[in-house]
Amino acid sequence: MRGKVLAEVRQATRADAAPGAVLDDAVRAIAAALADAGRPRGELAVVGLAIAGEALGLPVALENDANAGALGELRFGAARGLQQVVYLTVSTGIGGGIIIDGRLYRGGQRLRRGVRHMVLDPDGPACGCGNRGCLEALASGSAIAREGRDAAARGESPALARLALSVGRDELTAEHVAEAAAGGDAVAAGIVTRAAGFFGLGLAAIVNALNPEAIIIGGVVSNLGHRFLGPAETAMRERALALPADAVSLRSSALGDRAAALGAVALVSASSGRVS
Ligand SMILES: [Zn+2]
Known part of the structure; x- marks a missing residue:
């Protein structure tokens, strides 16, 4: 095999x-x-x-x-040989799987829901769960896309406005925002950095609670590369407790x-x- x-x-x-x-x-x-x-x-x-x-x-x-993704990374990807791993896939929403002592933790459903809906900004945007300012409402691909659409609608970002004209404003995605950011658009770059910062706060809470050896990030935000993962890791290391922060590495999915x-x-x- x-x-x-x-x-x-x-x-x-x-x-x-x-x-x-x-x-x-x-x-x-x-x-x-x-x-x-x-x-x-x-x-x-x-x-x-x-x-x-x-x-x-x-x-x-x-x-x-999500669980299968965690198993895939454990067996063939970025988590090979590790025992304590959190795998997060961040696309439209946030999903993930947890490896404890080298095995998939099958009671992860409630934990996963807790991660998606941890409140990071009580005055933040509305979340599908009925609350405000959840991790998923602030740092998912959908959240980045929503911020991009809003910025285009307000005329704040020439690059996003151009993309909105070409694909339709409702069709703007997180990748479009990343594309605008990569092209030097400061507003788009700010959207990605802000979402990454909130994601890092979520990671810090996960690091403190579970003390994993590695957190593997897959999905759309992993495709955004260092522009997203850099500020996310900075925020994670600033906010997590020193001992678990020293023990954890943040890695991109190896299997996509x-x-x-x-x-x-x-x-x-x-x-x-x-x-x-
Ligand atoms: Zn929520």
Whole structure:
């Protein structure tokens, strides 16, 4: 089991279709991946699924994508060889998985909710949970995109206004804000830095509570690179207690958006003697 990707097929989830249609799509994707890899179906020993249970509105049958991502990084990625790891994936929202003593902590659901909705600014923007100023409302990809759209609407940022004109203001994403920041737009850079600072406060609380050896960051903000992770790490180290702060390293995901799929491979390889 070397975690080598032989073929990769992508297709959008038809979240509003019947469960059977989604399953049919998954079966077709597996057939296409086998064809791309030039492997007969008979060679397939077992199929692992990592499912975004929340997005589908279904119970999580096998493993949700955040836990699978943590497993993928543990087995094949940035957390290899570590025992105490927090994996956070920050895209539209914030998800993650926790590794304790080298194993996935399966009671992480409530902890994860607590991380997403820790209040960092009581007067901050409204959060989907009904509260204000939660980590997810301040530091997710959606939060960065919202700030970018607001700045474009107020005419504060020429670069964001131009992007809004070309893609439509409602379509501005965190990546657009990062693009404007990289191009030298001070307002866009400020949006990314501010979100990163709040994210760092959240990280400090996680470091103090769990004392991990590493926090692995995946998702959109990981793609923003040092522009986001730099200020986030500075804030984390300023605010966390000295001992746990000294023990932790902040790392980008090594597997990117393949983490969950490789986590599914790790999951089935742990439970099946047939994969080698
Ligand atoms: Zn909230």
